[in-house]
Amino acid sequence: AQKVTQAQTEISVVEKEDVTLDCVYETRDTTYYLFWYKQPPSGELVFLIRRNSFDEQNEISGRYSWNFQKSTSSFNFTITASQVVDSAVYFCALSEDGRDNYGQNFVFGPGTRLSVLP
Amino acid sequence: DAGVIQSPRHEVTEMGQEVTLRCKPISGHDYLFWYRQTMMRGLELLIYFNNNVPIDDSGMPEDRFSAKMPNASFSTLKIQPSEPRDSAVYFCASSFLPGGQYFGPGTRLTVT
Numbered sequence: 001a002q003k004v005t006q007a008q009t010e011i012s013v014v015e016k017e018d019v020t021l022d023c024v025y026e027t028r029d030t031t032y033y034l035f036w037y038k039q040p041p042s043g044e045l046v047f048l049i050r051r052n053s054f055d056e057q058n059e060i061s062g063r064y065s066w067n068f069q070k071s072t073s074s075f076n077f078t079i080t081a082s083q084v085v086d087s088a089v090y091f092c093a094l095s096e097d098g099r100d101n102y103g104q105n106f107v108f109g110p111g112t113r114l115s116v117l118p
Numbered sequence: 119d120a121g122v123i124q125s126p127r128h129e130v131t132e133m134g135q136e137v138t139l140r141c142k143p144i145s146g147h148d149y150l151f152w153y154r155q156t157m158m159r160g161l162e163l164l165i166y167f168n169n170n171v172p173i174d175d176s177g178m179p180e181d182r183f184s185a186k187m188p189n190a191s192f193s194t195l196k197i198q199p200s201e202p203r204d205s206a207v208y209f210c211a212s213s214f215l216p217g218g219q220y221f222g223p224g225t226r227l228t229v230t
Contacts, residue, residue: 037161045153045161045209047219091161101215102149104174106163 002027004094004109012115013082021077021112023092029053031097034068034075039111040088051075082116089113122222124210130228136198139225142191143212151219152185152195153209167193200229 003026013019025034036048049059051068059066063080079086089111095103123142131137143150151166165175170187178185182201187193197204205228213219 043207044223045211045221047211047213047221050218093161095163098174102166102168102173104166105176106174108161108163110160 002029002032002094002096002105002107004092004107006090006092006109006112008112009110010113010115012117014117015084016081017116018078018080019082019114019116021079021090021092021114023075023077023109025073025075025092025094027073027094027096029096031103033095033103035091035093035095036066036075036077037091037093038088039091040085048077079114082114084116084118087114087116122210122212122220124208124222124225126225127223128226128228130230131200132230133201134199135229136196137200137204137227137229139195139208139210139227141193141195141210141222143193143210144214144220145191147212147214147220148190149213149215149219150187150193151209151211151213152193153211154206155209155224156206164195197227200227202229205229 005024032053034051038046056068065078067076091111092109095106098104125140148169152164154164155161162177164177165185166173167187185195207224207226209221209224211219211221
């Protein structure tokens with residue numbers, strides 16, 4: 001069965017520091033999808049990224065970047081020059097190949113609570 | 119666009135009652151997702167639809183839960199009968215591949 005591990009339960013950094021959130025996954029499928037979501041204190045869920053298993057290119061979006069390494073089954077998320085508004089719980093998720101291009105059998109990690117202090 | 123709309127925002131009901139949660143996805147999105155979040159179980163995907171057809175309902179906890187999408191602009195998640203352990207925040211999201219998922223504000227359900 002698939003599994004997602006986010007070993008860091010809580011992280012605190014000071015504003016402007018870089019921070020990396022770890023995500024390690026387990027799956028037997030060769031086709032799968034990886035996701036990151038953000039949940040700020042207000043409670044809403046914000047989708048950040050979806051990546052399929054055939055695309056190992058790292059991605060950068062502003063201060064956010066993602067490092068996908070199949071060799072270590074990791075999909076880590078880095079925030080550069082963190083800001084107080086980045087304070088949130090971040091979830092990594094995995095879904096396995098299904099009969100469409102989205103995948104199924106979603107599994108979420110337990111989340112990492114990031115606190116960025118001013 | 120108004121974004122994903124969920125109603126009600128809060129629901130308090132007694133054990134054994136039927137509960138219906140509603141979702142209006144973003145127009146033009148062909149995927150719709152129902153999630154549940156609790157302290158004990160974390161974040162779970164319950165079911166998702168593509169073009170109104172359920173694709174994966176493996177996350178639906180038991181037969182008391184059912185979801186429908188009668189048309190592209192409306193979906194319901196029904197719990198009958200409800201139990202206290204169903205208390206959670208239920209999120210609806212929609213997407214249009216390859217774009218991202220857009221979430222509604224959630225419905226906080228309390229079953230007493």
